[in-house]
Amino acid sequence: MLQKFTNSFFARTPISKLDWQLIDENLSQSSELDLLNGNEDQMFHCQENILNATVNHPLNLKYPLPEIYIHSFLKALINKVEKYPCEIHYQVLEKYTNLVCKNLSDIESGYRTFIIDESTSISLKENISIISDGTTGLCTWQAAFHLAEWCIANRERISGMAIIELGSGAGLVGLTCYKMCQPRFITLTDFHPKVIETLRYNLKNNEVITSRSGSLIQVQARNGNDLEADLIVASDIVYDEELIPFLVGTLVKLLQPKRNVNKLPSAIIACTERNEETLERFLSELACRSLKYVHLEHAPVVFACERNYPVRIYEIKPILS
Structure with missing residues (x-):
């Protein structure tokens, strides 16, 4: 469901041009289920799925995107999650806080990964x-x-x-x-x-x-x-x-x-x-x-x-x- 978002994320598509409507739809559906069930399990798993499709994805561990890009992405994700009556996933907050404490202005390079199909991708510094x-x-x-x-x-x-x-x-x-x-x-x-x-x-x-x-x-x-x-x-x-x-x-x-x-x-x-x-x-x-x-x-x-x-x-x- 998030594969196209993953492709755009690793290609370092400008944050504002990522498919945030897809993220909103996932968060909204999860929030509605949590309201029915009286817990926050679905929102927790939804945020976890988004992390696994982006910053926690194996590609980002092997070919990390610039930290300044990750910082901007997590900030935008937090803004989306805050619209709903739930807690922000602890990993989202932890990763974002760690980046806020860094001086990211000096970072000039990083990877872009272009996913061609399920078995082929190209990662460029x-x-x-x-x-x-x-x-x-x-x-x-x-x-x-x-x-x-x-x-x-x-x-x-x-x-x-x-x-x-x-x-x-x-x-x-x-x-x-x-x-x-x-x-x-x-x-x-x-x-x-x-x-x-x-x-x-x-x-x-x-x-x-x-x-x-x-x-x-x-x-x-x-x-x-x-x-x-x-x-x-x-x-x-x-x-x-x-x-x-x-x-x-x-x-x-x-x-x-x-x-x-x-x-x-x-x-x-x-x-x-x-x-x-x-x-x-x-x-x-x-x-x-x-x-x-x-x-x-x-x-x-x-x-x-x-x-x-x-x-x-x-x-x-x-x-x-």
Whole structure:
């Protein structure tokens, strides 16, 4: 009953945007039963169930969310429970009181866990701040979720492919491909040393091994334009007009046939629509460099995340002369 709430909680959905209506419904039903029975047993168990689905969940023990997030969640939960004629669960009060006594302002990072299905989840260490250590690559951006969902929906196509991801960031797309799509090989690339460090950490923390059933995954501190792949993927890398010629130049090199001229590689790029002019400049540059593109449909929603801006997904291929 609380699974969707659990998914949103571990994805660090903003507290105000969690499904509090579901919590209210559970509390209200429990309160009504207690009034009929003349005790507080149902409210006690209801609060316990909420804790077990969130802060006491095994995922939070292994991959803890930032304490400042837990603090905000417990405060909101207490406000909900106080509307009913019952005691607040002692564990709720204990955990909240312990956090109130801490200085939480200095905490900048923590985990986000994205639950894909009953047996698969991805836990990423991310910074809370959008910009940290001089880079934006230490948190997962919106287009990455759309691209990862596209990969899941097209897993049969991706299976057995050699994949390069440009600008891998915290590693959501690469880990999704690794866990869900059975590629032959994945190369994750980024530039900033702190991003590379975090990316390697996240791979290790998700129990990624260097070899599994013929599937390999590696991290490269470069743009990847001297590597070979069947499929290039990238998300939220079209944001600076000055960098577009270099980005497209990299795509041109990666999309050239290396061995089999009858099997050209392609690129799947997910772009958040923040600035229409920047996006149009990117598409224009593709045409100038003899690359063609098609607009792809979005895949079914898998990840609990905010979707504040529209995202376009393009498949890009070279124009054959």
